[in-house]
Amino acid sequence: MSEEPILSVKGISKSFGGLKALMDVSFDVQRGEVFGIIGPNGSGKTTIINCITGFISTLAGQVYFKGKEITGWKPHKIADAGIARTFQIMRPYYSLPAYKNLIIPLWSPRARKTGGWRGGGKHGDRDTVAVDILEEIGFERDSRVPYKLSSTLPTGYQKRLELARCMALRPEIIFCDEVFSGLSMSEIAGMLPLIEKMRDEGITLIMVEHRLRELFRVATRVMALNFGEKITEGEPSFVIEDKRVREAYLGTEEV
Amino acid sequence: MEMMRKERIDRGLKVRTEGLYAISSYREILYLMGPRLLLIVGVMALPFIFELAPYWKRVINIMFVYALLALSFDFLANYVGLVCLGGAFLTGVGGYFSAIYNVYLSFPTYLAIPCATITGAAFCTLCLIPCLPLRGVYFAIVTLMYPLLFTRIIEALDILGGTNGITGVDGFANQYVEHYIIILVVIGFLFGMRRFVNQDIGLVLRGVKDNDQSVRASGIDVTRMKILAVFVASLIGCFGGAYMAHLYMWAGISLFALDFSIIPIASVVIGGGGTLVGALIGSFILVPLSEILRAFGTFRIVIYCIILTGFIVFKSEGLMIFMQRKYHQFERWVKV
Amino acid sequence: MHIIIYGIINSITLSLVSLGFTLVYSISRVPNFAHGALYILSGYLVWLFINKFAGFPYPFAIIAAIGLTAVVGALIYRFILIRIRGMEISEIIATYAIGLAILEGLRWGGLRGGTFTLPTFMAGSVNLFDVSVDYQRLIIVGVGILTFVSLYVFTRYTKIGLALRGIAQDERAAMMLGINSDMTAIVSLAIGSALSGFAAVLLLPLGNIVVETGYNVLIFAIAVCVIGGLGSWGGTIVASFVIGFAQILTEAFISTHYQMVVALLAIIVTLLVKPSGIFGKQKELEERV
Numbered sequence: 001m002s003e004e005p006i007l008s009v010k011g012i013s014k015s016f017g018g019l020k021a022l023m024d025v026s027f028d029v030q031r032g033e034v035f036g037i038i039g040p041n042g043s044g045k046t047t048i049i050n051c052i053t054g055f056i057s058t059l060a061g062q063v064y065f066k067g068k069e070i071t072g073w074k075p076h077k078i079a080d081a082g083i084a085r086t087f088q089i090m091r092p093y094y095s096l097p098a099y100k101n102l103i104i105p106l107w108s109p110r111a112r113k114t115g116g117w118r119g120g121g122k123h124g125d126r127d128t129v130a131v132d133i134l135e136e137i138g139f140e141r142d143s144r145v146p147y148k149l150s151s152t153l154p155t156g157y158q159k160r161l162e163l164a165r166c167m168a169l170r171p172e173i174i175f176c177d178e179v180f181s182g183l184s185m186s187e188i189a190g191m192l193p194l195i196e197k198m199r200d201e202g203i204t205l206i207m208v209e210h211r212l213r214e215l216f217r218v219a220t221r222v223m224a225l226n227f228g229e230k231i232t233e234g235e236p237s238f239v240i241e242d243k244r245v246r247e248a249y250l251g252t253e254e255v
Numbered sequence: 256m257e258m259m260r261k262e263r264i265d266r267g268l269k270v271r272t273e274g275l276y277a278i279s280s281y282r283e284i285l286y287l288m289g290p291r292l293l294l295i296v297g298v299m300a301l302p303f304i305f306e307l308a309p310y311w312k313r314v315i316n317i318m319f320v321y322a323l324l325a326l327s328f329d330f331l332a333n334y335v336g337l338v339c340l341g342g343a344f345l346t347g348v349g350g351y352f353s354a355i356y357n358v359y360l361s362f363p364t365y366l367a368i369p370c371a372t373i374t375g376a377a378f379c380t381l382c383l384i385p386c387l388p389l390r391g392v393y394f395a396i397v398t399l400m401y402p403l404l405f406t407r408i409i410e411a412l413d414i415l416g417g418t419n420g421i422t423g424v425d426g427f428a429n430q431y432v433e434h435y436i437i438i439l440v441v442i443g444f445l446f447g448m449r450r451f452v453n454q455d456i457g458l459v460l461r462g463v464k465d466n467d468q469s470v471r472a473s474g475i476d477v478t479r480m481k482i483l484a485v486f487v488a489s490l491i492g493c494f495g496g497a498y499m500a501h502l503y504m505w506a507g508i509s510l511f512a513l514d515f516s517i518i519p520i521a522s523v524v525i526g527g528g529g530t531l532v533g534a535l536i537g538s539f540i541l542v543p544l545s546e547i548l549r550a551f552g553t554f555r556i557v558i559y560c561i562i563l564t565g566f567i568v569f570k571s572e573g574l575m576i577f578m579q580r581k582y583h584q585f586e587r588w589v590k591v
Numbered sequence: 592m593h594i595i596i597y598g599i600i601n602s603i604t605l606s607l608v609s610l611g612f613t614l615v616y617s618i619s620r621v622p623n624f625a626h627g628a629l630y631i632l633s634g635y636l637v638w639l640f641i642n643k644f645a646g647f648p649y650p651f652a653i654i655a656a657i658g659l660t661a662v663v664g665a666l667i668y669r670f671i672l673i674r675i676r677g678m679e680i681s682e683i684i685a686t687y688a689i690g691l692a693i694l695e696g697l698r699w700g701g702l703r704g705g706t707f708t709l710p711t712f713m714a715g716s717v718n719l720f721d722v723s724v725d726y727q728r729l730i731i732v733g734v735g736i737l738t739f740v741s742l743y744v745f746t747r748y749t750k751i752g753l754a755l756r757g758i759a760q761d762e763r764a765a766m767m768l769g770i771n772s773d774m775t776a777i778v779s780l781a782i783g784s785a786l787s788g789f790a791a792v793l794l795l796p797l798g799n800i801v802v803e804t805g806y807n808v809l810i811f812a813i814a815v816c817v818i819g820g821l822g823s824w825g826g827t828i829v830a831s832f833v834i835g836f837a838q839i840l841t842e843a844f845i846s847t848h849y850q851m852v853v854a855l856l857a858i859i860v861t862l863l864v865k866p867s868g869i870f871g872k873q874k875e876l877e878e879r880v
Contacts, residue, residue, distance in 0.1 A: 075472060084472065085472055092465075096462070101462075108474040338684070397862070399683075403806050560692035
């Protein structure tokens with residue numbers, strides 16, 4: 001494909017004091033694909049998301065979104081440009097009921113520009129649109145669930161709320177930071193269709209995941225990190241066979 | 256031996272009126288409107304109640320000024336997450352600006368006060384902008400210091416009347432204007448702020464308090480939101496200061512007094528943080544109390560501080576939340 | 592020359608005054624807004640001892656007052672701050688309220704009507720490079736430098752000092768190594784309060800004991816710490832010199848009344864340009880807990 005990648009990351013490096021969290025990581029993501037980032041704990045998966053989305057400053061490297069450089073932009077500007085992200089540590093707006101959580105992204109300048117999800121970005125009845133969105137992602141509409149305080153929701157619902165928060169912005173890319181972690185098998189079964197639906201809507205997904213089986217069901221390409229360095233990249237079946245990836249997760253055979 | 260526990264259940268009346276889609280009886284209307292009407296009527300009637308005690312009428316005016324400051328503090332601290340330790344900064348700026356407009360620029364009272372409110376709020380917001388992108392600690396530190404700094408600067412440079420203040424400020428037309436201007440403004444701000452925090456934009460501000468990272472990730476400039484919040488809160492405080500300048504017909508360093516910083520905080524803590532009404536109730540209790548304690552001189556500040564510390568440490572929920580609970584729920588002992 | 596000498600004196604004064612605040616914050620992350628109150632409290636205690644108890648020796652009064660102040664600081668932590676540990680805003684409000692209670696309580700209970708002074712350590716003055724400097728100020732500079740050096744040695748070479756530094760750098764790690772964070776907080780608050788008392792005893796003989804000074808001390812301590820970087824000792828000292836000299840310079844070229852303006856401007860400029868202060872480390876957005 002000679003099409004320009006929607007996201008182009010070149011040579012990102014980041015150190016925390018003496019700890020080299022990322023070393024010269026580069027990759028490209030094509031529009032519409034589901035790109036996985038895997039690696040053992042501490043390999044820098046969440047750090048790369050934080051660097052790309054502007055929450056952490058980088059030591060070196062550039063990030064290009066649709067050809068334009070976004071390195072060093074503030075997080076809200078990057079989100080405004082169309083890159084959304086979930087947070088690994090769930091923190092919904094505790095004092096607000098579930099559906100009100102969505103009012104905030106629906107109020108944002110981006111939602112107002114793009115119309116948001118299901119037209120909720122236009123000034124008007126964001127409340128109804130918020131409940132509609134919740135129904136779309138699996139909250140039972142006629143129950144009290146959408147109206148419950150978000151701090152009382154079970155984990156599966158909170159994860160879906162995070163994704164809904166991203167979707168409300170009508171982004172072009174969503175970074176999913178370990179959305180499958182902490183979920184039971186049935187909750188994951190509920191998540192997968194949601195991911196597929198987002199992909200079908202044309203959103204590019206970049207998923208940092210630990211649960212490889214679920215990830216490989218949806219991912220088109222996967223990149224593996226270890227100790228802050230990229231070790232390989234390619235189709236899921238190719239990457240899983242790679243010796244270095246196995247060593248990273250399982251350790252080497254040497255005694 | 257039976258173990259009993261307390262069970263709290265929402266009253267039927269509360270559940271029925273929660274949705275507000277259809278209110279079907281006078282009883283339900285009364286349930287909802289009752290407390291609000293009681294508040295409005297009670298507050299409007301206060302000047303008449305105290306007809307026989309002129310000294311206390313002046314206290315009532317001041318009480319409402321403190322109520323405004325408490326409202327401003329409650330909004331910033333419990334809805335936006337910014338703790339303002341310097342309410343006196345707002346009153347001082349508002350008061351001095353109004354005196355300047357009135358005395359140096361010859362604006363009439365009814366023009367000076369609105370101008371002072373708006374321009375004063377703009378000035379306060381500008382002064383606070385440097386610390387808004389930073390952690391909450393800095394906001395607390397800076398707001399705490401501004402009243403102290405400005406007092407000393409005015410004293411040392413002997414500007415704006417120095418220690419004597421600006422005299423010759425016009426007063427109000429008559430006593431009733433004095434009372435009702437502040438009462439109506441307080442009621443207006445109270446119901447206005449309640450509306451505001453439930454509007455979409457208010458929800459964004461509350462989101463900033465709960466999780467500002469998430470708000471940023473939603474594409475909203477959090478610093479700009481904080482600036483808006485500080486401006487709104489400053490409007491409330493500066494109005495109070497401007498009003499006082501005309502009430503006393505004088506603007507002096509005492510407008511930056513610590514009382515204006517501490518009593519609102521104590522009022523909110525006692526009255527129930529986060530309820531907005533609690534701020535009013537707290538002031539209704541603390542200000543008359545402080546008048547009674549005036550005989551003790553500055554010792555009354557010691558008392559407030561001890562009360563404040565006690566509440567903060569033992570985290571009492573405040574009167575308003577207690578009353579709300581009693582109103583909306585009933586309790587009964589249930590066998591375990 | 593006058594400027595240099597008085598600049599140095601002023602800077603060391605400021606740093607002595609701010610050291611207690613910085614120490615407490617850097618070690619236990621507690622912003623001790625009762626700092627100014629503790630300063631005046633020590634001064635008042637010394638005055639009480641030497642004036643109400645006939646024949647009470649001055650040195651003993653000093654030691655007793657500083658000791659009592661340290662105890663007050665420790666008590667504040669043990670009974671109040673310990674319950675709200677970690678909630679910075681509550682700590683600020685609580686320590687501020689306690690500080691106010693102390694200051695206004697002192698005002699009501701005695702510090703009004705009349706002047707309260709402490710005797711200087713050594714009367715008279717000396718001529719240094721053609722500038723007249725009184726002995727008290729020289730003592731202040733000497734003691735100040737001695738204090739910095741001994742604090743430096745203490746925290747680098749003694750076990751307790753190292754424990755304090757460990758906690759200052761990373762509380763959780765230190766706790767895992769067996770250092771009791773509450774005990775160190777009590778100790779740090781005691782030391783911090785003692786330091787503010789120490790500064791009071793040195794500086795108050797230069798003037799009167801007035802409650803207003805308590806507020807001024809708090810303002811200057813915060814200004815110095817914000818500019819130097821909250822929690823950085825090196826920053827505190829550098830910042831005191833910056834502000835100290837700025838004040839002396841404005842005093843020389845403009846007027847004596849601009850001390851506060853200098854402090855205010857310095858804070859605003861710092862917050863705008865480098866919020867973490869001269870030596871402070873700004874925590875990244877995602878690193879904030």
